[in-house]
Amino acid sequence: MVTIKDVAKHAGVALSTASYALSGSDKVSPKTRELVLQAAKELNYQKNGFAMDLKRKSTKTILLILSDLSGPYYSELIRGTQEVTLSNGFDLIACSSVGGADSTAYKFLQERRVDGAIVLDPNISEHLLRESAREGCPIVVMDRYVEGDFIMNVAADNVQGGYEATRYLMEKGHRDIAWIGGPSNSLGSQHRKEGYLKALQEEGIANTKWMLVGNFTEEGGYHSTKVLLMQEERPTAIFYGNDEMAIGGYKALREFGLSVPGDVSIVGFDDIQVAEYLSPPLTTVRQPKYEMGTMAAHLVFQAMGGEYVNKSYKLKIELIERLSCQPPRLAPNRGKGMET
Amino acid sequence: MVTIKDVAKHAGVALSTASYALSGSDKVSPKTRELVLQAAKELNYQKNGFAMDLKRKSTKTILLILSDLSGPYYSELIRGTQEVTLSNGFDLIACSSVGGADSTAYKFLQERRVDGAIVLDPNISEHLLRESAREGCPIVVMDRYVEGDFIMNVAADNVQGGYEATRYLMEKGHRDIAWIGGPSNSLGSQHRKEGYLKALQEEGIANTKWMLVGNFTEEGGYHSTKVLLMQEERPTAIFYGNDEMAIGGYKALREFGLSVPGDVSIVGFDDIQVAEYLSPPLTTVRQPKYEMGTMAAHLVFQAMGGEYVNKSYKLKIELIERLSCQPPRLAPNRGKGMET
DNA sequence: GAAATTTATCGAAACGTTTCGATTTGTTTT
DNA sequence: AAAACAAATCGAAACGTTTCGATAAATTTC
Known part of the structure; x- marks a missing residue:
């Protein structure tokens, strides 16, 4: 050579x-x-770039860790981080945690191959994060909450999102609103549910029977919805923990001969790309992904520069109104069986 | 430290x-x-990973270069490369060419930070590829053709795909089939068109007036379709260079009061995720993305091991039949204005 | 034109590892 | 108990850069 x-x-x-x-x-x-x-x-x-990095004691690259490199979910978020990273003269590389302890993510974090990281991945252990975060390598964790030196958190305000989606339905006249959430280890899902319950409580509604969990997949939404519909009393609206599950819900409702939004109103969460192409187009909640991305990257650079920054940030969420909701046709269940 | x-x-x-x-x-x-x-x-x-790499003279990581880290297009392909890479005990990192000559892609390739690369990106110059490919860093280029030592090519057989999509329409009885292609610098688009023309020629059809270009975006497909529909004579079917443009086409057709597939049949290309959720669900052509991914990764490893490998591979393509095609309602244009 | 100053070039140390060959320690054999 | 051998530890070189302080060359000043 x-x-x-x-x-x-x-x-x-x-x-x-x-x-x-x-x-x-x-x-x-x-x-x-x-x-x-x-x-x-x-x-x-x-x-030889390494030799240079070795001498310079800096790599000028920051690492983006995704749970799955191939997921479409992150699109805007990645764009945000990329723009900021680039404009700071740094490089951005992405990798996944597939492979567990000998995944690329572990290797790059542990072997100090980067000067900062943005983690969008529930699989990276808190231990590793705390071990790897240091003066020369601040870490921003998204959509979860982990404390530690040189660790910062950025998340959408899921509580607010859940609250607003539910209020939106209530303002249309719904009181019997079901919740089909994600897996319980998802902090985001938990928060959405929290917002949902808060909105309900404010109106003195206590829902106990219409709360189910899916697993954030279309399949899961489909099954949970079927379970829901087989109950004696049916809600007039369903709020799903994410859009994929709402898609499954559409399918289940169709099979039960129920129309959206005629018979039941639906709202999802995330505003994935297909949402607007569904029929009817799905009313959902959009996280400010791009802003989350830029914010995360900015935080990394600020922390790198020794600036003092807050440890935790929450970004506001926006309701995207489409055609999957309308006032309940009639309210057969209202007031009945809703009090615990 | x-x-x-x-x-x-x-x-x-x-x-x-x-x-x-x-x-x-x-x-x-x-x-x-x-x-x-x-x-x-x-x-x-x-x-310190660098110090190790420096001494060992090997990085055990391979680089995936995408034109846009945030694109949803690659999903399956990435999954394929990732699996193979991991099972060979190597790491996979992804980066984009955003930023041109001082993009992350350039830096990592030029500074020999990886032991191999898979390029899915029309923006990386052939010069850089030839300069960077070497014994210790073979490169697989996808969906384009570049020659050079330690450079291999993997692509879907776009000619075949274009041919089969067109034949499919002809077998349904269509003869007036329009083509709305991608940008002319896209080799894939060129090949699809080639296949389209070949199918037409076999039946003695010479289309001159219904060939337009979009730019692979929904917007582009929308405009080109409008241009097409404003002509005096209209085709009974349209073959789009990719699915995004077909979506734009749906919209334009709707605006013209034409129904799909009643008035005009549509076939797309790529089978992106939304395709099956459109109404009507889009008949399209699927590239074997996963297989392309695994193949690319395998090639890298074989070349690394000094095995002799062919320089160029083409993978077969598959037609996905959905509901956007049917025989032409009647054939007002047939035989008229079709001969040059 | 010699002294002083600037500019250009050089040699060597350092960065944090791995790994070879040499040395020391411990164990077995006779 | 000395000789022979194996196992464990060590010192030093090497990987390819950057960068500091020293030297050599070119330029200016008097």
């Missing part, structure tokens, strides 16, 4: 001079710079 | 012994190993 040493020799100059020339320092005279550059070109010299 | 030197000192042992102990060599006695491990834990030692 051709190294800077070879280039120097070929240009008839000292190794250090070659280094200066290649990095564009003005300590070197124009003609020798030309000489060195020429030699580098002739030998097809490619610098 | 705590280094292996500190660990060694703290354990009262030579630096080299500490290294052996930490890397689990059996040259070291059980008790000293324990001693060293203990010391490492106490000091919260984290190895």
Whole structure:
């Protein structure tokens, strides 16, 4: 492999001079710079990035950890982090935690291969995060809450989102509103439910029988909805913990001969790409993904620069009104069986 | 920062012994190993990955270059590469070419930070590819064709795909089939068109007026379709260079009061996730993305191992039949204006 | 034109590992 | 108990850079 040493020799100059020339320092005279550059070109010299990082003690790259590199979920968020990272002159690489303890994520975090990280992944252990976060490598964790030095949190305000979606339905006249949530280890899902319950309580509604869990998949939403519909009393609206499950819900409702929004109103959560193409287009809640992305990246850089930053940020959420909701046709269940 | 030197000192042992102990060599006695491990834990030692790579002259990671980290397009493909990479004990990181010559992609390729690369990105220059590909870093380029040492190509057989989609329409009775393609710098789009023309020619059909270009976006498909529909004579079917454009086409057709597939049949290309949720669900052509991904990764490893491999691979494509096509209602245009 | 000053080049140390060959320690054989 | 051998530990070189302080060359000043 051709190294800077070879280039120097070929240009008839000292190794250090070659280094200066290649990095564009003005300590070197124009003609020798030309000489060195020429030699580098002739030998097809490619610098070894590690050696540089090793000496410089900085990598100028930040790592984005996703639970699944192939997930479509992150799109806007990634765009946000990427823009900020780039405009700070840093590089962004992404990897996943697939493979557990010998996943790429672990390796890069543990072996100090990056100067900062943004984690969008429930699988990375808090222990690893705390162990890896340090002065030279601040970490922003999204959609979960972990405490520690040089660890910051960014999340959408899921409580507010759940609350607003539920209020929206109530303002349309619904009182019998079911909740089909995500897995219980999802903090986001928990918070959405919290907001949902809060809205209900404010109106003195106590729902006990229409709360189910899916697993954030279309399949899960489908099954849970079927279970829900087989009960004696049916809600007039269903609030799903995410859009995928709402899609499953559409299917189940169709099978039961129920129309959306005629017979039951639906609201989802996330505003994934397909949401607007469903029939009817799905009313849902949108997280400010792009803003979350830029915020996360900014935090990393601020923490890197030693600036004092808050540990935890929550971003506001927005309701996207489409056509899957309307006032309840009639309210056969109202007031009946709703009090515990 | 705590280094292996500190660990060694703290354990009262030579630096080299500490290294052996930490890397689990059996040259070291059980008790000293324990001693060293203990010391490492106490000091919260984290190895420096670069230093290791530098010495070992290998990084054990391969790079996936995407034109846009946030695109949903690649999902299955990424999954394929990831699985193979992981099962070979390597790591996979992804980055994008956003930022041009000082993008992350350039930096990682040029600075030899990886042992192999898979490129899914029209923006990476052939020059850079040829410069960076070498014995220790084979490169697989997807959906385009570039020649060079240690460079291999993997693509779907777009010609075949274009051909089969067109034949499918012809077998339903269509003869007036329009083509709305992607940008002309897309090799894939060119090939699809080639297949389309081949199918037409076999039946002696020479289409000259119904060939337009979009830019692979919904917007582009919408506009091109409008242009198409404003012509005097209209086709009975439209074949789009990708699904996004077909979605735009749906919209334009609706605005013109034309129904799909009643008035005009549509076939897309790619089978993106939303395709099956459109109304009507879109008949389209699916590339074997997962297989393309695994194949690309396997090629990298084979080339790395010095195995001889072919330079270029094409994978078969599959038609996904949904509900956006039916025989033409009547054939007012048939035979008229079709001969040049 | 010699002294002083600037500019250009150089040599060597350092970054944190791995790994080779040498040395020391411990165990077996005679 | 000395000789022979194996096992454990050590010291030092190497990987390819950057960068500091020292030297050499070119330029200015008097």
